[in-house]
Amino acid sequence: MRAGNAQRQAKEPADAEAPAPFFAGYLPYLLARASFLVSREFHEQLAPCGIDVPTWRVLAILSDGAGMTIGDLAAIALLKQPTLTKVVDRMEAAGLVRRGGGAEDRRKVLVTIAPAGRDLVTTLLPRALAHEAVVLGDYTADEKRLLKRVLTTLIERTGVERAGR
Secondary structure, eight states: OOHHHHHHHHHSOTTOOOOOOGGGGOHHHHHHHHHHHHHHHHHHHHGGGTOOHHHHHHHHHHTTSOOBOHHHHHHHHTOOHHHHHHHHHHHHHTTSEEEEEOSSOTTSEEEEEOHHHHHHHHHHHHHHHHHHHHHTTTSOHHHHHHHHHHHHHHHHHHTHHHHTO
16 A cells, blocks of 8 residues: 555545435425425325315415416416316316406406305415424524525526526
């Protein structure tokens, strides 16, 4: 063994940790994994209510009462437009949402929440907030604000602005 190698081996502990695998520090993986883990438990609570995830997303998005176009709703709900159209068709048939013309432009079709949808989402929103409180339970108020601010900024910086580039 050469002297240089012997000196290097003496400086490196025998039980030195191997470098972390690529995915462990890769942002898209970390975001996807976090989303999966955080969402999974709440999504399991929806099943006994007979609500699938796309229906929950639409109800939650429309819960403030503002109507949205299918295109805007699809983007926010993380669904492709044809898929969302089918979801909205089912929701409309179930009386959860309505389609109608916009107040300013009658040619623009808006999806709005119907009274039955409002009743349903009113029971689900507190459960969603309770789930979020459990997920963030070990975080300080400052850490919670920082986490949400960083994620919101990431979405803003990588979202619509990049689509046109």
